[in-house]
Amino acid sequence: MSDAKVIEPKVIGPRSGAAFLLGAGEILTVTDPQGCQVADLLAFAAHDVREVISNGRTFDYEETISLTTGNRLWSNRSRVLLEIVEDTVGRHDFLLTPCSEATFRHFYPDKPVHRGCFGNLAAALSPYGIEEDAIPTAFNLFMNVPVEQDTGRISVIPPTSVAGDLIRLRAAEDCVIGLTACSAYASNGGSFKPIHYAIQPAPAPV
Amino acid sequence: MSDAKVIEPKVIGPRSGAAFLLGAGEILTVTDPQGCQVADLLAFAAHDVREVISNGRTFDYEETISLTTGNRLWSNRSRVLLEIVEDTVGRHDFLLTPCSEATFRHFYPDKPVHRGCFGNLAAALSPYGIEEDAIPTAFNLFMNVPVEQDTGRISVIPPTSVAGDLIRLRAAEDCVIGLTACSAYASNGGSFKPIHYAIQPAPAPV
Secondary structure, three states, X not given: OOOOOOOOOEEEOOOOEEXXXXXXXXXXXXXXOOEOOOEEEEEEEXXXXXXXXXXXXXXXXXXXXXXXXXXXXXXXXXXXXXXXXXXXXXXXXXXXXXXXXXHHHHHXXXXXXXXXXXXXXXXXXXXXXXXXXXXXXXXXXXXXXXXXOOOOEEOOEOOOOEOOEEEEEEEOOOEEEEEEOOOOOHHHOOOOOOXXXXXXXXXXXX | OOOOOOOOOEEEOOOOEEEEEEOOOOEEEEEEOOEOOOEEEEEEEOOOOOOEEOHHHHHHHHOEOOOOOOOEEEEOOOOEEEEEEEEOOOOOXXXXXXXXXXXXXXXXXXXXXXXXXXXXXXXXXXXXXXXHHHOOOOEEEOOEOOEOOOOOEEOOEOOOOEOOEEEEEEEOOOEEEEEEXXXXXXXXXXXXXXXXXXXXXXXXXX
């Protein structure tokens, strides 16, 4: 890799979000620069944004709710949009929807309301023609949501990620990506931190 | 209840589906008449079908993935659409998407392809202006999908429901309901059976 260009990461500030194109074969690296932060990720097929990652399809085809290196993220049309090619954490969530004004009112009635990852994703994705109602359950990077086997009860506890931990996902085709630095108290142990990301070009055809 | 009208149940034949309106306050009873059958259920807000039940919002607000009497089904707009008011089984799934042509090809490559619950829901919901891509993860009544706590692995095993078992859901507002008698082999132990449903009117205002 000595001839690889150094890719300067982009910064998603605390409690904000971004959207961008990820071309087929490109690899998205999402880094938790300080540790213990969550990033909600969405992927839509760029050629038709009605196609979007689906937790239900992904759980079905991957036969697990715990996704890590080698697992793929499937769309509502039963096609692969992203593949996880590296993961230094191994603990992510695909059960819960992005925090929003409504979830702030519900879970944190004594704290100021924030538009949350949902509002940040909606704002960032709007230029791509994606409406609020089309935002499904996100793949929540580094989010730590244990499920009790006997009762089904879930809890949201601080991520196990430490500074510099990362996950890498390769696009199976051209995607519109939505990505946040999470705004909720519980998901990151009450500390709002940035998220870094970088895009590595697809290898040149042989 | 001696003056209550006997409500004749409607029958959803094996491997088929239906869609209908459920008014605010009405109670939908879904019965497994022979036992060990699954029914995929969807609910959309009748006034704007872009609002639909969301497993992620429901897991978040109910703080469990195991839903039974007293739990509510929340929409992508953080509002309650249905409440479970009775449940003789206590074992349902909200993790997996409806079986479809693609899932038949994936999981049963040696068996004939069927349009599955997805195709049945899409056909039944089409007159209500609901497109295929708007079909999210369904609430799969009687479906038995254990999750291993340590690994996150899931499996689809036969339902625990016996003949006559039922679940009752009250509409918090006018809904479009989609409902199937499941078409997949694994979800019902390889036996395709009908599903019955009935709608009980809302109580008269006092």
